Each structure stands twice: as C-alpha cells, then as structure tokens.
Amino acid sequence: MLKASLTAIVPILLALGCMGILLAVLGREPFTFYADMFQRGLFEWEGFQESIIRSAPLLLIAAGLIVAFRANLWNLGGDGQFLLGAALTAGFAPSLLDSLGVWPMLIATTLIAALIGAAWTIIPAVLRGRYGVNEIVTTLMMSFIGIGVANVLVKGPFRTDVAGVARTDVVPFDERFPLLFGTRIHLGFVIGVVAILAVHLLMTRTSLGLRLRILGASPRAALHAGLNPVRLTVIAFMLSGAMIGLSGAVEILGVQGSFRADFDPAYGLLVIPLVFLARLNAIGSLVLVIVFSVIQIGGESAAREAEITSDVLLVLVGLILVFMAVIEYFRVNRGLGTAFVPPEVADRIRPPGGDSPSGSGPAIGTGEVMPR
Amino acid sequence: MSPEAQTAAAGPLLELRGITKSFPGVLANDRVDLDLRAGEVHALLGENGAGKSTLISILSGMYQPDAGEIRFEGRPVEIDSPRAAIELGIGTVYQHLTLVPTLSVLENLMLGSHGGRGKLDFTAAGERFEQLAGLLALSFSPSARTGALALGQQQQVEIMKALWRRGSRVLILDEPTSMLTPQGYEELRRELEHLKADGLSLVLITHKLHEAIELGDRVTVLRAGRKVGSLAPSELQGRSESELSARIVEMMFGEQAAELAGAVEVEGPAVTRKPTGGALGEVALELRGIALEGDPDAVGLNNLTLELRAGEILGIAGVDGNGQRELAEVIAGQRRPSAGEVRLFGEDLVRLGVREREGRGLRYVTDDRLGEGVVGDLDIALNAVLKRIGSAPFWRHGAERRDEIDRFAEDLVDRFDVRTPDVRTRIATLSGGNVQKLLLAREFAGEPRVVVFNKPTHGLDVRTAEFVRERIREAAAAGLAALVISTEIEELVGLCNRIAVMSRGEITGEVENTAGAEERIGSLMVSRTGGGS
Numbered sequence: 001m002l003k004a005s006l007t008a009i010v011p012i013l014l015a016l017g018c019m020g021i022l023l024a025v026l027g028r029e030p031f032t033f034y035a036d037m038f039q040r041g042l043f044e045w046e047g048f049q050e051s052i053i054r055s056a057p058l059l060l061i062a063a064g065l066i067v068a069f070r071a072n073l074w075n076l077g078g079d080g081q082f083l084l085g086a087a088l089t090a091g092f093a094p095s096l097l098d099s100l101g102v103w104p105m106l107i108a109t110t111l112i113a114a115l116i117g118a119a120w121t122i123i124p125a126v127l128r129g130r131y132g133v134n135e136i137v138t139t140l141m142m143s144f145i146g147i148g149v150a151n152v153l154v155k156g157p158f159r160t161d162v163a164g165v166a167r168t169d170v171v172p173f174d175e176r177f178p179l180l181f182g183t184r185i186h187l188g189f190v191i192g193v194v195a196i197l198a199v200h201l202l203m204t205r206t207s208l209g210l211r212l213r214i215l216g217a218s219p220r221a222a223l224h225a226g227l228n229p230v231r232l233t234v235i236a237f238m239l240s241g242a243m244i245g246l247s248g249a250v251e252i253l254g255v256q257g258s259f260r261a262d263f264d265p266a267y268g269l270l271v272i273p274l275v276f277l278a279r280l281n282a283i284g285s286l287v288l289v290i291v292f293s294v295i296q297i298g299g300e301s302a303a304r305e306a307e308i309t310s311d312v313l314l315v316l317v318g319l320i321l322v323f324m325a326v327i328e329y330f331r332v333n334r335g336l337g338t339a340f341v342p343p344e345v346a347d348r349i350r351p352p353g354g355d356s357p358s359g360s361g362p363a364i365g366t367g368e369v370m371p372r
Numbered sequence: 373m374s375p376e377a378q379t380a381a382a383g384p385l386l387e388l389r390g391i392t393k394s395f396p397g398v399l400a401n402d403r404v405d406l407d408l409r410a411g412e413v414h415a416l417l418g419e420n421g422a423g424k425s426t427l428i429s430i431l432s433g434m435y436q437p438d439a440g441e442i443r444f445e446g447r448p449v450e451i452d453s454p455r456a457a458i459e460l461g462i463g464t465v466y467q468h469l470t471l472v473p474t475l476s477v478l479e480n481l482m483l484g485s486h487g488g489r490g491k492l493d494f495t496a497a498g499e500r501f502e503q504l505a506g507l508l509a510l511s512f513s514p515s516a517r518t519g520a521l522a523l524g525q526q527q528q529v530e531i532m533k534a535l536w537r538r539g540s541r542v543l544i545l546d547e548p549t550s551m552l553t554p555q556g557y558e559e560l561r562r563e564l565e566h567l568k569a570d571g572l573s574l575v576l577i578t579h580k581l582h583e584a585i586e587l588g589d590r591v592t593v594l595r596a597g598r599k600v601g602s603l604a605p606s607e608l609q610g611r612s613e614s615e616l617s618a619r620i621v622e623m624m625f626g627e628q629a630a631e632l633a634g635a636v637e638v639e640g641p642a643v644t645r646k647p648t649g650g651a652l653g654e655v656a657l658e659l660r661g662i663a664l665e666g667d668p669d670a671v672g673l674n675n676l677t678l679e680l681r682a683g684e685i686l687g688i689a690g691v692d693g694n695g696q697r698e699l700a701e702v703i704a705g706q707r708r709p710s711a712g713e714v715r716l717f718g719e720d721l722v723r724l725g726v727r728e729r730e731g732r733g734l735r736y737v738t739d740d741r742l743g744e745g746v747v748g749d750l751d752i753a754l755n756a757v758l759k760r761i762g763s764a765p766f767w768r769h770g771a772e773r774r775d776e777i778d779r780f781a782e783d784l785v786d787r788f789d790v791r792t793p794d795v796r797t798r799i800a801t802l803s804g805g806n807v808q809k810l811l812l813a814r815e816f817a818g819e820p821r822v823v824v825f826n827k828p829t830h831g832l833d834v835r836t837a838e839f840v841r842e843r844i845r846e847a848a849a850a851g852l853a854a855l856v857i858s859t860e861i862e863e864l865v866g867l868c869n870r871i872a873v874m875s876r877g878e879i880t881g882e883v884e885n886t887a888g889a890e891e892r893i894g895s896l897m898v899s900r901t902g903g904g905s
Contacts, residue, residue, distance in 0.1 A: 184498075205771060205772050206767075206770045206771055206772060207761050207762035207770050207771075207772065208762075208770060209763075210754065210761055210772070211761055213750075214747050214750070214758070214761075217748075217749050217750070218744065218747050218748075219748045220740070220743055220744035221743075221744045221745070221746065221747045222534070222708050222757070223726070223744070224704075224706060224726070224738060224744040224745065224759075225726070225759045225761065226705070226725060226726030226727035226730060226759060227761070228725070307791045364668075370411045
C-alpha cells in the first residue's frame, strides 16, 4: 500500500518540479505560486470549500469510470454523458420546480440525468458485447453526438428569453441542492462520496463486482465460468453512464444553476488519468480527485495572483500524465512492482507483440498489479 | 534395418549424429540421427510434439543443438544462423507463408536475397525466375500480385524463394501439404520429382503417414523427441502401402513407444482396464449429429455422434487441433452448435447455458488452465468458486461471504493436495500441476454426473499426471461418466473403456479398449488426419 501510494505521488512531485522550472523561466516565483496554490485551495476555509465543491461531479465521474474500466470497458464518452445529464437537468428543472416543488424536482432531475447517461452507453455496450465493436471509438463518437445534442437542446427548446449567449432558465439559489451544515458545500459532494464508496463495495464485496472483474481480467474465463458477457457489458456501461450523467445534474444543481451554450468543462477526460493514477481503486480515486480539485481551485487563484493564464494548470496536469506514463514504463518493463494499469487493460493499450502478457501460459504473472 | 547397412558408394550429403536439444522441461530431440543423400526425398514422420520442428529448426540455423554433430559432405559444420544454413545451400519452406501479399512475386523473391547495394537488379532476377519456373514447370507471371495467387501457387513462390540463391543443395519442406488441395498435392508431387531429378535433396516434414510413404524415398519416424525407426529405400520399394503403414504404425505406437512413455504408462492398461458391459449404467451423455461451422478460430464439427454411459470412461483420441476443443465446448455450453442434440440423461441441453448445465451435473475441465480455467489475478479461494458466483452459501443477496468461500476452498485444497501457503494466494503463482488439481477439485465438487476432461494431464509431471488419472478412475468407479480427450494414446489405453478417434471435426472410428487397441487407434489417427501445426 505504501509502495502504491508512492508511485502515485512521485509523478505529481516530478510534475511540480518541472512546472516550477517553467514558471521560473516565465519570470514567476515558483515557490510563491505553489504556496498560493495550496493556501487558496486547501488551507483557506473558503478555498477549501471551493475545492470540495469542485470535487463533487469529479467523484461521480470517477466512480462511473472505475466500474467500466475494471470490466476492461473503455467508456471514453464521459463528456457527452455529463453534458446531456447537465442539459436535461437545467432544461427540466425550472418547469418541474413550478409544478412539483423543490425536492420532487431535485429527485426527478437527478433521475433523468442518470437515465440519459445510462441510455447514452447502450449502443456502444451492445455493439461491444454482442459484436465486439471497439467501444473506444463508439463511446467517443456517442460523446461527440451527445455534446451536440446538449447544445441543440439548450439553443432550441430549453432556451430562455434573455439577450446574449443562449442558456436555460436559472434555478434560484435557494432551490438547488441544500448546503451542508452552514457551509457552502452542497449535497452533491455527499452523493459523490457515497457513489465512490458504493463502487468500492460493489467491486470488492459483491458477486456483480466479481463478475465484472472476471470479465475484465479474462473474457475467456468469464465464458468458461458461465457468465453472460453481453449482459455484464451492458450492466457495466449503464452503471458507468448513469453515474456520469448524474454528475451533470450535480454540477447544475450544485454550482451552475443553468446551462449556458457551449459549456464544456471536459471533466470526463480530466478524471481518466486520475483513476488510473489510483489504479482503479475507488478509495485512492477519492483522495486523488480531492488533491486534483485543490490544484485546480488553488491554481486558478494562484495564476490570477501571478498574473499568468490558468492554462498553466493544464500544463501541470499534462506533466503529471507524462510522468505517470514514464513511471508506468519503468515499473512494468523493469519489474519494479505495481503498475498503474492492470495487465488486461495494458494488453489493449500497448501495441501487440512485444512483451505484453497475452495468450495462455506463465506470462499471466507479469507485473503484480492492483491492490484489490 | 539401420540406414548404414544400405550406404551406397557415395556418402550422405548431410548427416546428423546424436542431435540433442532440450527446452525447459522438455527434451525436444534426444540423440537423433538422420542421413540425407543427394537426389532423394527423406520423409520425417511424427505426431505434433514429436520433435520434427525442432530438428528442422536446428538444420536451418534457428536453434543450436545442445549436443551432436552435423556433417555436410562429410565435414563437420556449425549452422549457427539462418544465414549460415543458406550459405551451405540449405533452404527451408515453412508451414506458414512468409510472403508479403501486396508485393509482386518477383519483389517477394528479391526480398529474400540480400540487396544491400540499393539498386534492384530486375533483369538478373527475371532470368533467375525463368530458370526456376522452368525447373518447377510453373505458370504464373513474375509480376503477379502475390496475394492474388492461390495458396498452392503461393507455396510454389515459397519454394522458389528457398531455391533463389544459386547452389541450393538441400530443401526442407515443413508440412507442405497442410494447405494444399488434392490437385495441389499432385502438383507438389511432380515438383518434388523435378527437383530430385535436378540433384536436390529434400527433407519433407509430415504427420500424415500416406504422404511419407508416397513422397519419401526414405522414412524416419520420430516419437517423443527420439528416432523410433526408419525405412530405407530398399525396404520401401516393392511393398504394398498397407504393409508399410502397419510397420510404421508399429514404430509410432507399438511396444517401443510404450517403453519410451515410461513405466507408469506401461503398467496402466494391464492393471486398470475395466470389464466392459455389465458394470455400466444408463446413457448419461448423448450427442446426435452435432455440427458446427468452422471459422479461422475454430475447427468445424460434422455430424458428430457419441454415447457415454454412467460409470464409463470414453476416450477421444486424435491429433491436436482436429476439433476436440470445439467438441468439449459444445458439450459444456460454451459454444452453440449449428445442428444436433446434446442430451444429458435424456434431457436436451442445446438451449441451456454453461451455468444451467453445471447445475445439472455436467462439468468441463478445460485444457487451457491459465487462459480460461482460472483468473490468474484472483486468489485461489475465488477461483474455487468461479463457477458458482452469486450462489449460496458463498453469496447472500449478492454480498460476498468470505468465510464460506475460504472454508470451501480450504477443503478442496486439502482433499486434492494443492500445494499452496493459503487460499488467499494469487492462483497465477501456483505451478501448472497445482492449478490442475484445483480445477479437478472444483469440477468434482458437488454432484458431477458427466465430466469432460480436455487433455487432463497435458504438461504435468509424471506423479501429478498419475494423480489426475487415479481421480478420474475413482470417480468413474463411483458411477461418473467421463469423457477424456487426449493426444496420448497410452493414456487413453490406460484409462478408457472405449476410445473414439477424431479427425477433421469428425469421429472417424471407435474401438473397444482391448488388446491391440493402440495400433488400431494409431492407424485411424495418422492415416486420415488433416491440417496440423
């Protein structure tokens, strides 16, 4: 466990180091920048609350991705699922509020968001499960369509009559997710934490979780054991999509209040490296998502202070990824122990041949992977 | 008997003496001798795994022998690389095509010759092509796109490629007929005659008996890495094919083979051959007219009919890859046949899935232990309940009950003597034998009524193999119906009441396990089998 945590932290430290050099080259004081970043994102109460608020949708996305990735199913359509969930929530919330009241509206919209997210994965799931069509391509394409549909809805039927950028009616602040204990943190964070803990229990303690892991680890063993790969694929995808769709509702009902056209924070793609960094472990993802939120919130503030664009944060995240990949390479190829990516996933992302453990035989033992 | 007795005035072109090559855990070649004379075809016959491929890999410079000597024209040579083999004039045509389909025939041929000079000499290449095409009597154009040629023609291109460099003396053909039609076979036969007439020596690798007899001037039989016999030209001539077949089958599966397979096997049949008839119960498993479409990953099955009674052990013999695995998967429910019935005690199972068949007492011990039998990254305990996920008492309302699972697994580990520190150990860290014991334990748990064993002792050490066989015998004595698929005839003879032979997805014959069964099975197996590997 200690070793595993170290492998997650080393790339972050290396990235901070490199980023520091870049900041120095740009004439900024790296230590001041980092001090500001952690001050504003973590140690100041206001900033910390902001970070927690930011983490709420990310936690749900992480939970959704883990379910799919553990089953070796690449749901890369998170952004489309997220935006559709957000757009439908923002579009239906005002009228549901008028007709049903606050709580029924909150429940109905979150359900709608979860359902649309789940529905958006059905086509890739069936294509993958039944015909073996590569879901990496289909989920990305569905995401593309989803982003388009969300914007068509917001610029069309859901649009409200105000000048400027098209957007939906704003849900009044008091009628969004309730805030917790006099803080600014909203219910969405609780939903996120519950989701990720639920996924942890699902994957480690239940028969469905074990079935999904077997499907991910060895489709042939799944067939031999009498599991139904098509059904499991659909279940994993729909669970994944539902949680990611729900994250869209959380963002609208917790933070935005309305959906502005061309809103796209690209959370889906941002979370993918985090869950790999946590080796698809739900608890590890919880921690990393919060760390990541601190970097984002604190970093935005620190960037303003240093009079530099907040794009530097993307560079920082990019650097973390690069160092992850490098460490992954050394861990797998030099047999240093824990890899970021489980072998069954690694098999699919590495080019065929080479030293990937494929087929039968003792190669199965390559890399001691993933604390379960 | 010995080839030396027939030594002609001229010595052999190529001599192999005492070639030994071992790989971890396998003695692939054990003191093999081989002579090749100018202008003759030497057929090397043996089953898959007999050591043919290793031997030709040594000849073509891919492997170095651990011991032994190679002499070329009487002087010792060291073939330490494929290039060294080519320089001696030894060309090899591998079983699988190595051509680039998008290039023309001529371009493919020129790829083989080393062209470090940058400029391709198409004129010289064209001349060489005409020479070889004349020699082989070929009819396609050098500018034809290789991928557009028929498989037989592509193989001819491979032969040209092997002879491309002037001064070829020896041509090795690895299972050259595996992809040929009957017409292609006739054509190959004519080509071999042409090449022989041109003074070339040929080594022909095959696992088909009739090919060895028809095409070979001299036949050497390999078995389990050893040369178990050979027939010189004088012995081949003037004898009928059936007479020769009988001799070779005896070499392959007769007493000599039994000796080689080790003492355990030899005592087997005599002691454990069961009385047939009376002791058997009702029909437990019945297959009627099973058919399966073949595809690149699966051998098709054709009109397969079998019957297995309670308390009976039925063997399925055959060269590996003739549909045995597909048959097992059809029975287990992992593969849906396109036609036919699978009945378990009279009940048609065709519409039922793996779990439902499992629940009715049908079990399958797979040959691919690590690939599909277990999930390597899970621990032993979870693998022990792999086929019972979600069912009581191991899960309740979907929640895992770890104590129950561990207790069940510990019991299996104890009873089947699985060597492991504890049941929470990752199963991929166990040896193959221990994994197999766990699989047996898992499939024997509960109330099995019919068990399909696919190569149950493959790759196991002698003791574990005997342990496995003993468990199968015990279970059958207690009324279990067992279907044992194996490529080892001795094993089947030591275990089964009846043995069916499978070839190209069909049952080609069935024999009662009585004295002399080995030879009858052997000839059924060798004479009609199709594409091997």
